[in-house]
Amino acid sequence: MxxxxxxxxxxxxxxxxxxxxxxxxxxxxxxxxxxxAGELIELFQWLTPAESDAIMEHKAAEVEDELAxxxxxxxxxxxxxxxxxxxxxxxxxxxxxSRFPPR
Numbered sequence: 001m002x003x004x005x006x007x008x009x010x011x012x013x014x015x016x017x018x019x020x021x022x023x024x025x026x027x028x029x030x031x032x033x034x035x036x037a038g039e040l041i042e043l044f045q046w047l048t049p050a051e052s053d054a055i056m057e058h059k060a061a062e063v064e065d066e067l068a069x070x071x072x073x074x075x076x077x078x079x080x081x082x083x084x085x086x087x088x089x090x091x092x093x094x095x096x097x098s099r100f101p102p103r
Contacts, residue, residue, distance in 0.1 A: 043055065
């Protein structure tokens with residue numbers, strides 16, 4: 001199993017072998033991330049709550065592709081910015097635990 005750092009390295013190599021680094025600026029990666037998130041949103045647009053709960057029964061491949069695209073751009077953006085997503089996610093959860101105590 002590949003961890004987040006391993007995936008970031010694979011994506012970095014993928015971009016380098018295609019000479020895409022000049023295009024992988026933070027601005028461009030954020031825009032691509034938002035575009036892919038929009039494509040994910042489109043799959044759920046106008047669905048009822050029940051339809052959205054059952055989407056994987058009918059559109060699993062499409063949902064998985066869009067989730068992968070969002071994840072890939074997020075990993076690539078974090079790598080370009082030098083952000084350790086696992087560390088910052090844990091830090092954010094820690095802050096949220098303080099802000100939103102359990103009932």
